[in-house]
Amino acid sequence: MAILKLDHVVKRFGEFTAVNDLSFEVPEGGIFGFLGGNGAGKTTSLRMALDIIRPTSGAIEILGRKPGRENASQIGFLPEERGLYRRMTVLDTIVYFGRLKGMEPGSAKKEAERLIERFGLSEWTKSMVEKLSKGMSQKVQVAAAMVNAPRLLILDEPFSGLDPVNQQVLEDLVLEMAEAGSTVVFSTHIMQHAERLTDRIVLLSRGRKVFEGTQEQARATLPGRLRIDAQGDPTSLPGVLTAKRGETNVGWTAWDVSLKPGVAPGDLLQACTAQGFALRSFESHRPSLHDVFIHLVGPGQETVQ
Amino acid sequence: MRNILLVAAREYKSIASTRGFWVMLLVLPVVIGISQVAGRFFRPQLESAYVIVDASGEYEQAIERRLKLNYQRMELSAFSAYVQRWELGKVDPDAAWAKGERWFSDDQVEQFMDDGGIDAAAAMVKPHAPKDAPAYEIDKPGYTRAALPPGVSAANGPDALAEGLAPFLKDEIATSEGERPLSLAVYIPADVGANSPVRMWTNGAPNPTLVDNVRNEITRVVRSKALQASGLAPEQAAAITNISVPLTLSAPPQGAGREQMVIRSVLPLAMVYLLLVTVMTTGSMMLQGVIEERSNKLLESILATVHPSQLMHGKLIGLGAIGLTILGVWVGAAVGAALSVQGVVADIVKPSLAAFDQPWMIFAMLFYFVAGYLIISMLYLAIGALSNSLQDAQSYLMPVIMIIMLPVVFMMVSVAQQPNGIFPVVLSWIPLYTPFAMLARMGAGVSMMEVLGTGAMLTVFVVIEMILLGRLFQATLLRTGQPPKLGAFIGMMFGKNVA
Numbered sequence: 061m062a063i064l065k066l067d068h069v070v071k072r073f074g075e076f077t078a079v080n081d082l083s084f085e086v087p088e089g090g091i092f093g094f095l096g097g098n099g100a101g102k103t104t105s106l107r108m109a110l111d112i113i114r115p116t117s118g119a120i121e122i123l124g125r126k127p128g129r130e131n132a133s134q135i136g137f138l139p140e141e142r143g144l145y146r147r148m149t150v151l152d153t154i155v156y157f158g159r160l161k162g163m164e165p166g167s168a169k170k171e172a173e174r175l176i177e178r179f180g181l182s183e184w185t186k187s188m189v190e191k192l193s194k195g196m197s198q199k200v201q202v203a204a205a206m207v208n209a210p211r212l213l214i215l216d217e218p219f220s221g222l223d224p225v226n227q228q229v230l231e232d233l234v235l236e237m238a239e240a241g242s243t244v245v246f247s248t249h250i251m252q253h254a255e256r257l258t259d260r261i262v263l264l265s266r267g268r269k270v271f272e273g274t275q276e277q278a279r280a281t282l283p284g285r286l287r288i289d290a291q292g293d294p295t296s297l298p299g300v301l302t303a304k305r306g307e308t309n310v311g312w313t314a315w316d317v318s319l320k321p322g323v324a325p326g327d328l329l330q331a332c333t334a335q336g337f338a339l340r341s342f343e344s345h346r347p348s349l350h351d352v353f354i355h356l357v358g359p360g361q362e363t364v365q
Numbered sequence: 366m367r368n369i370l371l372v373a374a375r376e377y378k379s380i381a382s383t384r385g386f387w388v389m390l391l392v393l394p395v396v397i398g399i400s401q402v403a404g405r406f407f408r409p410q411l412e413s414a415y416v417i418v419d420a421s422g423e424y425e426q427a428i429e430r431r432l433k434l435n436y437q438r439m440e441l442s443a444f445s446a447y448v449q450r451w452e453l454g455k456v457d458p459d460a461a462w463a464k465g466e467r468w469f470s471d472d473q474v475e476q477f478m479d480d481g482g483i484d485a486a487a488a489m490v491k492p493h494a495p496k497d498a499p500a501y502e503i504d505k506p507g508y509t510r511a512a513l514p515p516g517v518s519a520a521n522g523p524d525a526l527a528e529g530l531a532p533f534l535k536d537e538i539a540t541s542e543g544e545r546p547l548s549l550a551v552y553i554p555a556d557v558g559a560n561s562p563v564r565m566w567t568n569g570a571p572n573p574t575l576v577d578n579v580r581n582e583i584t585r586v587v588r589s590k591a592l593q594a595s596g597l598a599p600e601q602a603a604a605i606t607n608i609s610v611p612l613t614l615s616a617p618p619q620g621a622g623r624e625q626m627v628i629r630s631v632l633p634l635a636m637v638y639l640l641l642v643t644v645m646t647t648g649s650m651m652l653q654g655v656i657e658e659r660s661n662k663l664l665e666s667i668l669a670t671v672h673p674s675q676l677m678h679g680k681l682i683g684l685g686a687i688g689l690t691i692l693g694v695w696v697g698a699a700v701g702a703a704l705s706v707q708g709v710v711a712d713i714v715k716p717s718l719a720a721f722d723q724p725w726m727i728f729a730m731l732f733y734f735v736a737g738y739l740i741i742s743m744l745y746l747a748i749g750a751l752s753n754s755l756q757d758a759q760s761y762l763m764p765v766i767m768i769i770m771l772p773v774v775f776m777m778v779s780v781a782q783q784p785n786g787i788f789p790v791v792l793s794w795i796p797l798y799t800p801f802a803m804l805a806r807m808g809a810g811v812s813m814m815e816v817l818g819t820g821a822m823l824t825v826f827v828v829i830e831m832i833l834l835g836r837l838f839q840a841t842l843l844r845t846g847q848p849p850k851l852g853a854f855i856g857m858m859f860g861k862n863v864a
Contacts, residue, residue: 110669129368132670143663159371160670205667328835 062121063088063212063243064109069118071104071267074309078104079115080267080297086245086260091238093258094247095349097357102247103140106216110137123212136210140247142201146190150181150200151349153189157204168207175203179229195226202230206237213237215246219253231257251349260348264330265357276354284319285345286328299323300332312340369672372679373686380650380687383489389646390691394698412574413548414511416541418519420528420555424586429510431582432575436475440483442467444501449780451498459534462486471607492693508575511540511547523552523564534568548572551579557587633808634777636730637801639695640737641773643688645766647738648745651684652758655749671840681742687693688738729816730807736823737800741769747834751854773801784809793819796826833858 062085071079079101086092107113109120111127121133144153174283176185179199187199196213198221206213215234219227234257248254254261262280263271271278283301286294288294289312295303299320307312319328325344327330332339349353380386419425445462448454460480461473469477477486487501494500513519517529530550538547547569548754554561563583565576585606592602658664667676744765752758772792779788784806792802799819803811840857 107665112665112668129670129672129675135669137666137669139662139665141662141665143658143660143666145375145379145663146657147382147724148375156371157666157670160368160667162367201666231862 061088061124062086063123064245065106065121066109067119069105069115069120071101071107071108071113072116078267079108082118082264082267082269084262084269084272086243088243089238089241090259091234091244091246091257093254093261094245094264095251095254095261095353096247097249099266100249100264102264103216104267105264106137106214106245106247110135110214123246132160133208134211135159135161136205136207136208136213136242136272138202138213138215138218140219140220142198144189144197144200144204145189149186149188150176150192151185153200154203154207158207160313160357161208163208164307165289169209171209172203175207179203194221198222198226199229202233205285206233209240210242212218213242213244215244217248217250219250227253251353263356270356271352275349278349278356279347282347282351282355283321284323284325285347286315286317286319286325287341287345288315288317289303289313290315290339294337297328297335297337340341368675369679369682371685372671372676376680376683377686379654380684381690386687390694393695394701397698397702412505412542412545413508413568413570413575414538414545415508415549415551415579415726416511416530416547417551418513419553419555420519421553421557423590424553424557424583427586428582430577431585432506432508432578434471434474434478435574435578437478437482438469440503441469441474441486442822444483444486445503447519448490448500450488451494456490456493460486477524507571508548509542509545510538511538514538516821519552526550526552527564527566530566534566546570549575553583557583572682606785631640633730633804633806634748634780635699637733637773637777637805638733639692640734640801640804641770643691644738644741646691647684647688648742651680651742652745652749652762653754653755654680655682655746656755656758659750659752660754677746677835677838680746681739684742685735685738691798717760725813725816728806729820730804732820733800733804733823736827739827740797740800743830743834747837747841750838769797772798776802777805780805780809787809793820796823799823799826 064086064128066082066084069079069082070077082101082105083199094102094106108115109122109127111129120127123134125131148156154172154175155165155168158172159165163171173185177181179202180201181196181203184192184196189200192200202218205215213234216228218234222230227232231253234244234246244257246253246257255275260269260274262269263278271281291311291313293303293305294315294317295302301318301320303318304316306316308314317326317328325342329342331337332342400603417425417813427561441462445464445466448456448462449465454465457463461469461477477483480486483503487503491500512530514533517526519526527550530547533547536546537544546568548568550566552564557563565579567576589599589602589606592605593599597605602607658667671679745762747767748758748761751761776789776792776798779786780802783789789802789806792798793806793815799822803816804820836859837854837857
């Protein structure tokens with residue numbers, strides 16, 4: 061069952077089309093990456109899923125229902141642009157969001173206290189938010205998003221503004237939530253995080269979907285690349301698209317080989333063996349999501365490797 | 366509704382937990398308290414002293430008698446008003462003060478003085494006064510006579526006397542009542558005439574009643590002497606100079622007539638003032654709250670759980686409760702102050718409450734108050750949603766405040782003069798001003814038809830305003846960049862999705 065489903069969704073602001081005929085499904089369970097450069101339409105799509113804004117056309121289904129605040133009790137949301145009431149205590153802030161999501165005062169307080177401890181903020185429980193550092197404030201916001209143990213956790217650019225240590229803390233939390241049974245959807249333009257965390261991805265460019273599937277399927281869209289040390293020239297081997305000569309060392313030459321689409325590195329290895337083509341090393345290069353992104357979207361879009 | 370109340374409670378708590386709120390809340394009661402204490406303990410010294418040197422020996426006694434007579438006349442007039450207000454004439458129906466008159470002849474005053482004067486009259490009436498009536502307060506004459514200070518003499522003529530008195534006219538002089546500012550010194554020569562005038566010196570701030578009394582009495586004696594010199598017997602001369610037009614001056618009792626209308630408008634005008642202050646104060650808080658949410662970028666988190674209309678209604682309720690808290694404390698302080706000042710409840714509070722002798726008027730007043738709050742608060746909310754910063758908000762706010770305040774202030778002045786004048790009546794039918802104008806006019810009496818008519822109009826206006834400004838609020842909450850232009854404004858109000 062899809063926990064989030066967009067069906068030919070379009071969103072226009074005046075003359076500008078932010079999301080253009082977008083359709084994809086997020087299956088329940090696991091971590092789903094919503095990738096794209098700046099201005100690709102990620103935030104707009106997530107806002108529509110949460111009913112913060114309405115689509116111009118198309119249909120959205122979330123938790124099997126139409127978007128609306130009645131879903132809030134099962135959703136956790138961490139927006140890209142983050143802020144808190146400066147003159148509220150850490151505990152009150154998390155409890156307030158828990159209450160807005162339908163939690164009873166007692167359970168909201170209990171869960172808030174558990175999360176505060178989990179994030180190492182215990183000594184700041186009664187402190188005003190204005191006294192916290194930026195990193196601590198972000199932890200409070202994450203806690204506010206998670207306080208209701210949501211079935212669906214939506215994180216919009218969750219790693220932006222966090223230092224490496226806190227990025228790791230958040231990564232661990234995301235994995236923890238997924239293991240606990242939540243479905244996590246997060247948008248990012250930092251491919252490194254998506255590569256480490258996601259099971260499936262959707263890739264957007266200028267409001268349009270350019271890819272949907274698993275990471276492996278995404279990588280398969282790129283030609284395979286190998287680095288081999290050989291005595292002969294591999295250009296004539298079956299499945300080889302190009303071969304670029306590198307350094308030669310005592311009769312062995314390094315080659316950067318690109319394979320034709322659909323040819324696996326194993327196919328080339330088999331051909332070498334069959335033809336008695338001498339090899340001293342055979343190193344398959346696994347493309348990164350960044351490579352996939354550049355390949356699918358083009359170098360003009362902003363991402364971080 | 367649950368989320369609305371949660372938002373309202375958060376808004377209330379966030380304001381009520383600030384020091385600024387408590388300072389603002391308590392400033393009025395503290396000012397009232399201080400003014401009460403200061404009024405009692407730091408009342409300015411009004412009594413001054415005078416010196417009379419009568420070289421002829423013919424004027425001094427007459428002046429003293431005239432001063433006493435006029436002082437008793439003034440007290441008799443005030444006492445007569447007091448007796449009339451508290452219906453105490455029956456205590457001595459034959460007394461001059463029992464008939465509701467305000468002007469008394471010399472003969473009447475002399476009779477009053479022969480009967481013991483104001484002290485005796487006040488003492489006679491006191492046991493019969495109703496419980497809520499304040500005791501009659503006898504004012505002092507405001508001036509007391511001083512003898513020439515040691516070392517100052519009139520023997521060497523008026524110039525030497527002036528020189529001797531000069532330091533005292535700049536300072537104080539000893540009297541039987543203690544040290545008093547010397548405000549007037551009079552020198553009457555042995556033969557008053559064109560070549561030897563009466564000389565008066567003042568400290569620049571003499572008691573005008575004292576000066577008039579002294580001057581008039583000297584004139585009266587001079588005229589009497591002139592008449593005697595022309596051959597009239599002293600009795601005839603005195604009779605002529607004492608002639609005054611026989612008249613009786615009556616006035617409605619305190620709290621009646623025009624005064625009654627003014628008193629009946631006290632509470633409604635106070636309500637208008639409180640509405641203005643409350644709505645401007647809470648409106649500013651609301652505006653700051655929305656701007657904080659926008660600039661702190663926390664709206665998106667909120668809007669994922671709360672519909673914009675719930676957020677708007679929660680803010681209106683929360684800040685409305687803040688307004689009611691301010692209102693409650695201030696009205697409580699005012700009532701406390703009224704109760705602590707004897708006679709204010711009977712003289713002002715009760716008569717002003719009499720304007721609301723029918724229950725529907727209380728409901729009408731509450732309706733206008735709430736409607737006024739909603740109309741202005743919604744404007745503040747919309748401005749907050751349109752502004753990126755307080756500086757932005759100021760540029761919208763200034764014209765809005767001017768458009769609201771100026772007509773309302775003029776209207777309040779106008780109502781105090783003529784409650785059903787053309788200006789307040791016209792404003793009653795302009796929705797933005799209806800709550801203020803109708804509240805202000807209620808003391809003087811408005812017809813039920815007018816209340817129903819303006820009430821219906823106001824209800825429709827508030828609903829339309831809530832819908833249109835509510836849309837604007839929702840459409841602009843997540844907006845970034847420059848505030849929209851007028852066309853976009855209007856587009857948002859009518860549901861057009863403008864980026």
